Amino acid sequence: MTGKAKCTAWCRTGAGLLLAWHCAAAAGAVQASPATSVARWTVEDSIALQSIVTDWAEPSVRGRDGPAQFSPDGSRYFVVTYSGELASDRSVYRLSVYSRAQTADWLRGRLDNVQPTHVFERGSRLRSTVGSAAIYVPRWLDDSTISFIGVDEVGIRRVCRYDLRTGRAPECISGSASVAEIGGQDYVARGSTTLFFTVELHRSKPRDYPFQLLDAETLYDLAGRDGISVLSANSWTMHASYKGAAPRPIVSASIDSERGGARSGPWISPDERWAVMAFQPDGLTKPADWNAYPFATSALRYILFDLATGERRTLTDLPLAAARIRANPSPFTTKFYTRASSFWSHDSSHLLLFNIAGSSESRPDKTSQIVDYNVATGKSRVVETLADGSGLRADPEWIDEGKRLKVRFEAKGGKSWVRHYNFTSAGWLVGDTNQRKGGPPVDELTFTVRGGLGEPPRLLVEGYGKERVLFSAGPASSLAKIRPFERIDWTDEAGNPAYGYLVRGRPTPGQSPRLIVQFLGSTKDDFAPDGISGTADAAQLLAANGFTVFLMQAAGGYGSGRETQSEIILTPSEFPAQVLRLDSAVDELKRRGLAADLPSGLIGFSRTGTYTYYVATHPGRTPVGAAIVFDSITNGYSQYVSMAATATEDVQSTSHYAWQFGNRKAFWWNKVAWLDAPEFNLDRLKSPILFHVTGNPILWDAHSTIGAFKLARRPIEYHYHPGAAHVLQAPAERAAAMRSTLDWMRFWLRGEEIETREEDRARKERWESLKTDWTKVQREEAATASFDGEQAG
Numbered sequence: 001m002t003g004k005a006k007c008t009a010w011c012r013t014g015a016g017l018l019l020a021w022h023c024a025a026a027a028g029a030v031q032a033s034p035a036t037s038v039a040r041w042t043v044e045d046s047i048a049l050q051s052i053v054t055d056w057a058e059p060s061v062r063g064r065d066g067p068a069q070f071s072p073d074g075s076r077y078f079v080v081t082y083s084g085e086l087a088s089d090r091s092v093y094r095l096s097v098y099s100r101a102q103t104a105d106w107l108r109g110r111l112d113n114v115q116p117t118h119v120f121e122r123g124s125r126l127r128s129t130v131g132s133a134a135i136y137v138p139r140w141l142d143d144s145t146i147s148f149i150g151v152d153e154v155g156i157r158r159v160c161r162y163d164l165r166t167g168r169a170p171e172c173i174s175g176s177a178s179v180a181e182i183g184g185q186d187y188v189a190r191g192s193t194t195l196f197f198t199v200e201l202h203r204s205k206p207r208d209y210p211f212q213l214l215d216a217e218t219l220y221d222l223a224g225r226d227g228i229s230v231l232s233a234n235s236w237t238m239h240a241s242y243k244g245a246a247p248r249p250i251v252s253a254s255i256d257s258e259r260g261g262a263r264s265g266p267w268i269s270p271d272e273r274w275a276v277m278a279f280q281p282d283g284l285t286k287p288a289d290w291n292a293y294p295f296a297t298s299a300l301r302y303i304l305f306d307l308a309t310g311e312r313r314t315l316t317d318l319p320l321a322a323a324r325i326r327a328n329p330s331p332f333t334t335k336f337y338t339r340a341s342s343f344w345s346h347d348s349s350h351l352l353l354f355n356i357a358g359s360s361e362s363r364p365d366k367t368s369q370i371v372d373y374n375v376a377t378g379k380s381r382v383v384e385t386l387a388d389g390s391g392l393r394a395d396p397e398w399i400d401e402g403k404r405l406k407v408r409f410e411a412k413g414g415k416s417w418v419r420h421y422n423f424t425s426a427g428w429l430v431g432d433t434n435q436r437k438g439g440p441p442v443d444e445l446t447f448t449v450r451g452g453l454g455e456p457p458r459l460l461v462e463g464y465g466k467e468r469v470l471f472s473a474g475p476a477s478s479l480a481k482i483r484p485f486e487r488i489d490w491t492d493e494a495g496n497p498a499y500g501y502l503v504r505g506r507p508t509p510g511q512s513p514r515l516i517v518q519f520l521g522s523t524k525d526d527f528a529p530d531g532i533s534g535t536a537d538a539a540q541l542l543a544a545n546g547f548t549v550f551l552m553q554a555a556g557g558y559g560s561g562r563e564t565q566s567e568i569i570l571t572p573s574e575f576p577a578q579v580l581r582l583d584s585a586v587d588e589l590k591r592r593g594l595a596a597d598l599p600s601g602l603i604g605f606s607r608t609g610t611y612t613y614y615v616a617t618h619p620g621r622t623p624v625g626a627a628i629v630f631d632s633i634t635n636g637y638s639q640y641v642s643m644a645a646t647a648t649e650d651v652q653s654t655s656h657y658a659w660q661f662g663n664r665k666a667f668w669w670n671k672v673a674w675l676d677a678p679e680f681n682l683d684r685l686k687s688p689i690l691f692h693v694t695g696n697p698i699l700w701d702a703h704s705t706i707g708a709f710k711l712a713r714r715p716i717e718y719h720y721h722p723g724a725a726h727v728l729q730a731p732a733e734r735a736a737a738m739r740s741t742l743d744w745m746r747f748w749l750r751g752e753e754i755e756t757r758e759e760d761r762a763r764k765e766r767w768e769s770l771k772t773d774w775t776k777v778q779r780e781e782a783a784t785a786s787f788d789g790e791q792a793g
Contacts, residue, residue, distance in 0.1 A: 368386045458472045502551075599626075619686060715771070
């Protein structure tokens, strides 16, 4: 299984897909090659690191959980790599095509090396994690054509085609409008036919005049926008490029009943003539024959599109059941579950429709049916009734596309079973469950990515009894500077095994030997020499400037790529456990002579940023001299109520705040427990904190946080990255975050004067003023505490 750094935003955020630039798999040594003493790591080195993109790995025999994707005839495969380009502030993606025959000859020893037959690069300045890649979800259209979503320099997403026969630059077919998501997919292609959506944002007048009601929906919609009087709305158009022809719209933005509902599909027929989509329309009139299904609160409308003529017709309106099925067997939707799915027969005459509501004498509200639909006659027939569809998940897999389908069902409680469905002259029928898919041919190739925290990813290919490195990520000039990671194991104060990875810095004469702790956000198999890319983590940069950096596993296991401990996570003990974990870690490092008895730095991202905020406001034995909280919820009362205000569905979606401080009780019924939140403990804070927030500062509780620090007279710096993703994408933003980490730690932990450019002069004055004010506050509070002590005595 390919290792990927996983970050979960525990609050509303636009973060979605996390590009796998932390990409390494299987087991890999943690120790890196000894770092050279000639050159020192810089921010430019972090940005320039090349990684292997694995998000669209083909889950098939040929690719087997690897990053290579094979052409339909198996004669070629491509691999995509990524790196940043700081000078132009671009993310650069490279697609390399290799010959399978040449790779086989190389494995057999007939060739000394294997080089790509075709290569092209594209750059992007888009700053969202969702579909921000310049080469995104690539796939083979045929044996010589690759399609992909291409994000251009200004962020427009287009469907593009790369023809290997001509070797010319890719041609983008979708026009000037930006491509949007279709039923969980960015575009759908079959053979030479491509379907895609475009989206247009409209600025509209106020919904209500002369005033607008503010409720949960409008608050969430308006957060971070440019005023209450302006709203945004989407209009959609589906376009079809039928068998390579110029695309044309076949569903306009003026759809009425379909407009408001969620979409599933489209699914293109094998002959490329037809496409079917499932909508959940708003306000669909309930047919009379649905009286047997009073529990079906929503409906599915299946619409058939003629891609050659652009005509469409409604196949049927059917009740929607509660089960969820993985989208059509595809390399690009392996984790996407939908309320509806459809499977074409090989001759394009029948559709197998999943998750249709059906009647049941005992529990009609739980029933789900699988239906065979005859396109020519317009009639449907129940293939199988699933008695309990509540909480059911279904994973389909073609045994023989269009003829035999295998589906694994999993119900609540872990019960699972397998069904096979065969297409016959009578339509789709339940088949023999003993059917098996044939094994892989002996001469197939298997690809694996391996690496480690400080060990760059290598793409390995295995076949013909050999395993060889196809290529290693670069650039070599940067990789030579990576300082090694040392694993540290110990037992924490609660008796739990704990671990982390140390990067040793070498202070120059006159520099104090300071320790900086970053919460671990990746596994030992991830190539993450700085920590989590796109955050404030900067392990190599800090070590190159004399700091010793310790990547510490959080108590409870959050962020380490392992199973979390349910007895700790989302309980009142989760945050206090981090204080004990930090104390025990620093004690262990001191025992080994790896840390001095001086205030340390502390850095956290997302939920571990919340840990950092809590530890700084609840100091244990380890004095924190400077802290950085990157894009984290505050988990306090202010954010608790603001999240409840913008909860458009269920206010209980904010209940995890109560699990932390209220012992699962709302604030007003457990006020004392809530007083443990960080914002109520700023009087205990002894370290300046640098906050970073992306996307929407209102949802991150910026106003109340800054206000609380000002009232408590605590030093704070607040950096807002407008429009950026939870994990920063743009090289300039990433570089700015890492440089601010280094400067913040140098200024507060070492008292060093930070070299500034002319444009940074305001920052220099601001920080010096912060330090002056903070020194004054500390003196005043020390004097007050001394006086209070004397009075008490």
